[in-house]
Amino acid sequence: MNGDWTTDQVVALAPDPASAKNGKGLATLNKWSNLGKDQQIIWGECQGSGKDPYRTQVDLSEPAFRCSCPSRKFPCKHGLGLLFLMVSESTALTNGTPPDWVADWITSRAKREEKQKQKTSEPEKTVDPEAQAKRAKARFNKVEVGIQELQVWLHDLIRQGLTSVSTESYKFWEQPAARMVDAQAPSLARQLRDIPSVIASGAGWQERLLQKLGKLHLLLEGFQRLDDLPMGLQADIRTQIGWTQNQAELTESENEQGSNHLVQDVWLVMGQQVETEERLRVSRTWLWGQSSDRYALYLQFALGTQPFEHNFMLGTSLEAELAFFESAYPLRVIITNRQSSLSPISILDNLGSETIDLAIASYSRALVKSPWLERFPFTLQQVIPIHKEGKWFIRDRAANLLLMSSRFEHGWTLLALSGGHPVTIFGEWNGNDFYPLSILVGDKLYVA
Incomplete structure (x- = not known):
């Protein structure tokens, strides 16, 4: 059961060092009861400060976690503690029939997976092409008007000089950002709201601000010439403005050379990071393909304490088919077909740049x-x-x-x-x- 797991791999799953430390502190038998395992599922009850123990369970194949504690961290210290205990005291987790609270979780996970498979296999609902085209045209027109206004605002700012904005309040940048939201260009709004942090970044901020505004100007000019650009660059411009790509179409789309964007490979988990934007948590996982020799970025989003769909352990690999988003330099992917669970991998010596x-x-x-x-x-x-x-x-x-x-x-x-x-x-x-x-x-x- 614990043959492929190490303490370092459990630590890599912790959301922060404090959680890893607290998890290790829970990896003692006197804190747990009703420990058990069944195939790739392990479970146990950990006594906390309350009357009732916390019911903790882990699906090792993902890994996926569930715990009855109120912690907003994921995985919580109890999930980590159960994994640490499995590594150090594997004989304590005896084979047995999962209790009802574990069986219910297993059943609910199986239903979600089956529902997801049915969703991907079901034919798409009939869409009125005329109404769809009308909505798309209306949005494009709103974006176009908003971008024209932003270009005028940007030209005025440059004519006044960059030093003129050094003392401006956040409201100065929020006004055009709010206008971009109204124009249905949310990514442009985000870029404008990021500018105050550039101004406050210390010595050399003028050069960094000019660079950011230069890229913004290039983006707006690119939109004006959208139809004349290659498809990949068009996709990048649309994404930077705020359009999203339809993930369901990724597996069916083909690039200009006629080959699709699907890449089957064994992918090494190179690095990951979770950032919080208000209540939204964003997970970035970088993968590297052994055969394809290319990087892939897998993004996940979760609101509040909602768990991410997939969990990855640093230094392990998964055999999977990835679909790359349309781009002039494709990096972002979705997982379209995952053949195997995470497993250890031998790192290749030639990976990376020598200088x-x-x-x-x-x-x-x-x-x-x-x-x-x-x-x-x-x-x-x-x-x-x-x-x-x-x-x-x-x-x-x-x-x-x-x-x-x-x-x-x-x-x-x-x-x-x-x-x-x-x-x-x-x-x-x-x-x-x-x-x-x-x-x-x-x-x-x-x-x-």
């Missing part, structure tokens, strides 16, 4: 195809994390330095994991700084 210059060159080539890439995957070989003048950098064998993001708070941990020796580090590059997500030490990937 920072080569990594930047790959980013530049991608940027030529799609100028609005917000995050780009970097795997850097033979690099060392260093601390210099209050900032963290990645140094390669040629002594080149790559600035780490100021949001990254685990520089010392990264240095400790490397032991001061060259290692392989994976993370996200945004054009200005690097955010580490994982580090390869020996043949194991650790959370950065």
Whole structure:
């Protein structure tokens, strides 16, 4: 049952270090009762501060979690504690018939999976093409008017000079952002609302602001010439404005060369991060295909304490068919067919770039195809994390330095994991700084 699980893999599932620590603290037999297992399901009851113990269950094949505790973290410390206990005290989880509360969960999960399969296999509901075209045209016209107004506003801002906005309040940017929401261009609104953080980013903000406004101008100009651009670039522009791609059509769509966007491969889980935007949690998981030698970004969204549909363990692999979204530089995917569960994988030595210059060159080539890439995957070989003048950098064998993001708070941990020796580090590059997500030490990937 626990042959493929290690303590490091359980730690990788924790939403934060505190949860991992608390989970380890619960991995003692005297805190648990009614422990059991059946195939890939494990369960137990953990005594908390209340009268009744918390009922905890884990489906190891995903993994998926459920617990009766009120925690908003996912997985909670009880789910992690049950996994830690399985690793350290595997004989304590005896084979048996799942109790009713576990059986109900198994049944509900099976029904959801069956419902999802039926949904994907059912023929699409009949849509009135004329009404659909009319709605699409109405939205396009609203977006077009909104973009024309935004272009005028942007030109006025540039004529006044960037220093004129340094003292403006948040309301100055919120007004055009709200207008973009009205124009049904929500992604443009998000970009405008992000600008105050650029102005407050410290020395050199003028250059960063000009770069952001330049990309915004390029996007608006691209929309004016949408029909003259390649299909992939059209898709990028539409996405940056606020249109969403129909995921149901991804498996059927074909690119200009006639081959579809489906890629079957064994995918290595390279890195993942969960961010919270108000009550919405966003999970980003980066995968790398062994045969296809390409990266894929799998996004998931969950409201409040709602669990994500899929959970991934760093350093494991899954055999699956992925469908790439239409783009001039495709990265985002959906999972269309998952053949196997997560399993350990041997890391390939040739994965990644040998120098920072080569990594930047790959980013530049991608940027030529799609100028609005917000995050780009970097795997850097033979690099060392260093601390210099209050900032963290990645140094390669040629002594080149790559600035780490100021949001990254685990520089010392990264240095400790490397032991001061060259290692392989994976993370996200945004054009200005690097955010580490994982580090390869020996043949194991650790959370950065």
